[in-house]
Amino acid sequence: MSDPLSAVLVALADPTRRDLMAALVDAGSATATTLAGRLPVTRQAVDKHLRVLADAGLVAGSRAGREVRWTARPDVLDESARALAQLAARWDRRLHALKREAEE
Amino acid sequence: MSDPLSAVLVALADPTRRDLMAALVDAGSATATTLAGRLPVTRQAVDKHLRVLADAGLVAGSRAGREVRWTARPDVLDESARALAQLAARWDRRLHALKREAEE
DNA sequence: CCGACGTGCAACCCTGGGGTTGCACGTCGT
DNA sequence: ACGACGTGCAACCCCAGGGTTGCACGTCGG
Numbered sequence: 001m002s003d004p005l006s007a008v009l010v011a012l013a014d015p016t017r018r019d020l021m022a023a024l025v026d027a028g029s030a031t032a033t034t035l036a037g038r039l040p041v042t043r044q045a046v047d048k049h050l051r052v053l054a055d056a057g058l059v060a061g062s063r064a065g066r067e068v069r070w071t072a073r074p075d076v077l078d079e080s081a082r083a084l085a086q087l088a089a090r091w092d093r094r095l096h097a098l099k100r101e102a103e104e
Numbered sequence: 105m106s107d108p109l110s111a112v113l114v115a116l117a118d119p120t121r122r123d124l125m126a127a128l129v130d131a132g133s134a135t136a137t138t139l140a141g142r143l144p145v146t147r148q149a150v151d152k153h154l155r156v157l158a159d160a161g162l163v164a165g166s167r168a169g170r171e172v173r174w175t176a177r178p179d180v181l182d183e184s185a186r187a188l189a190q191l192a193a194r195w196d197r198r199l200h201a202l203k204r205e206a207e208e
Numbered sequence: 209c210c211g212a213c214g215t216g217c218a219a220c221c222c223t224g225g226g227g228t229t230g231c232a233c234g235t236c237g238t
Numbered sequence: 239a240c241g242a243c244g245t246g247c248a249a250c251c252c253c254a255g256g257g258t259t260g261c262a263c264g265t266c267g268g
Contacts, residue, residue, distance in 0.1 A: 005267055006119070006122070008156075009116050009117045010117045012113050013113045013114045013117035014225095014226080015110070016226075016227095016256085018110070021195075023208065025145070025195045025198050027196075027200070028199060028202035028203075028206075029202075031244070031245090032244080032245075033243085033244060033245085036122055038225085039226070041228090042227070042228060042229085042245090043245085044227080044228075044229085044245095044247095045226070047245080047246080048225090048226075048227085049226085061213075063245095065235060065236070065244090066233095066234065066236060066243070066244050066245070067235090067237035067245075068242090068244085068245070071199075072195055072199060074192050074193075074195040074196040074199060077191065077192040077195065078189065078190065078192040078193075078196070080192075081185050081186075081188035081189060081191075081192055082185075083190035084184060084185035084188055084191075085182065085185035085186075085189070086182065087181065087185075088178050088181040088182040088184075088185055089182075090129075090177055090179075091129045091178040091181065092178040092182070093126075094129050094132075095129065095132060095175075095176060095178060098132035098133075099213050100133075102118075108220060118255095120234085120256075120257095134238090135214070135215090136214080136215075137213085144268050145256085145257070145258095146257070146258060146259085147214085147215085148215095148217095148258075148259085149256070150254090151215080151216080152257085153256085154258075157217095165254080166226055169214090169263065169264095169265060169266070170213070170214050170215070170266060171213090171215075171265090172214085172215070200241035203259075203264080209268100210268095211266105211267095211268095212262105212266085212267085212268105213265100214264090214265080215239085215246095215262105215263080215264080215265095215268100216261105216262085216263080216264100216267090217252105217259090217260105217261090217262085217263100218239085218259105218260090218261090219241095219258105219259090219260105220257100220258080220259080220260105221256105221257085221258075221259100222255105222256095222257090222258100223255095223256085223257100224253105224254095224255090225252100225254095225263080226241100226251105226252090226253090226254095227250100227251085227253105228249105228250080228251075228252100229248105229249090229250080229251100230247105230248090230250105230260105231246105231247090231248090232245105232246085232247085232248105233244105233245080233246080233247100234243105234244090234245080234246100235242100235243085235244080235245095236241105236242085236244100236254080237240105237241095237242085237243100238239100238240090238241095238244105
């Protein structure tokens with residue numbers, strides 16, 4: 001699971017995590033406690049999700065005194081989109097090649 | 105989870121399902137039994153995964169006598185890539201807007 | 209017609225992980 | 239200095255779902 005795309009896919013597969021990302025992007029920057037106020041889950045649950053998202057690189061947190069401010073990272077999502085498109089292209093080429101091969 | 109992108113994300117989040125897709129694309133077209141031979145799982149497990157992938161639209165199966173031939177659908181993956189890129193763009197716009205707003 | 213083969217379905221096991229509660233620690237404001 | 243607040247950690251509950259076995263049904267070939 002070390003490859004970046006897989007990490008992003010796993011991270012975004014969870015609906016709560018998608019909601020979290022949406023809330024975070026909407027706020028621009030927020031703490032785990034604040035975000036927990038916007039979602040129907042506990043602060044600890046939000047924290048766990050943020051760590052998963054951070055592992056995927058979709059989010060980053062920096063300490064500011066007693067609180068941790070989290071921000072979204074759209075770049076990583078963009079890279080993932082590119083990787084997905086590339087994968088789709090590979091599949092497409094492969095399938096077309098097979099089709100051509102079958103027609104002779 | 106009815107939205108297409110979420111379905112694809114969930115479908116591709118599982119490593120076995122990614123391997124399955126790879127095997128299927130490589131073969132071009134195959135039955136559940138054949139695919140099970142390439143993976144370290146049972147035919148029934150492969151079948152379950154194929155149904156999930158089919159729900160996401162990444163794969164389609166058609167009956168041919170007593171067997172079912174499955175084929176990959178790169179188009180859907182391509183659409184998902186686009187949707188992801190679009191999402192990334194939305195986030196990016198939102199974050200830039202917030203940043204600009206903060207700097208005045 | 210009968211065996212071999214591919215499939216579909218159902219019950220079941222078991223781990224992962226989403227979610228919670230509870231508490232200890234560090235930091236801020238007054 | 240002291241309370242309020244945000245965080246980190248650990249234990250725990252619970253269930254979705256990945257995987258299995260077992261069997262019944264339909265289809266093909268000889």
